[in-house]
Amino acid sequence: MAIHQDNPYATLTEAIAQLKADGYTHDFNQQGKHLECKKLSKNFQPEDFTITHTYRFEGMSSTDDNSVLYGIEAADGTKGQLVDAYGVYADSLSPEMIEKFRVQYDDPGKL
Template identity: 50%
Template sequence: MESYDTLTEALTALREQGYTQDYNLKHDHLHCQPDDVKLHPADFDIVDVYRFEGMTDPGDSTVLYAIEAKNGNKGTLVDAYGVYSDAISPEMAEKLTIR
């Protein structure tokens, strides 16, 4: 797994590797506009995970997921990590657990 200093650097590198879809986290699925694609936990795999801590507050963290859908589409999900993260279904929480 490659290491990146910034979120922007990681996103740029992943896009160059074909991770072009931008996913948004919903309660029980990932959503991608403008195609209105919905991916439930069984519909995708997490290829890599990158975590970035805030410069001034280590509690202000962001996590970047490199995702490959079962249909072959590849994209990224950027989300808050920890206290600021959204409430999601248990299945989605299990899928996004950093191991």
């Protein structure tokens, strides 16, 4: 389960750039039951990856601008990132994927 980390970044772009500099160079997409890395033509089941970084960003003008950046490492060593808007894809994900991406925050009212 991903744990909320203090977010030292002012912008999502800044956080993405730092993760890339730290080797998280691949882009992941959430699918119903797995993560997909199109560039590598690979799919990763929930048990095959770990969320190593979680950074939450809140939009200034609209809650529609809220997003979470995940740093992800797969069991085979593939490192990448996923940007997700809060809850947008939750209805299309399997219970295992929802649980994998559940983020714990100090305030239980968040997310």
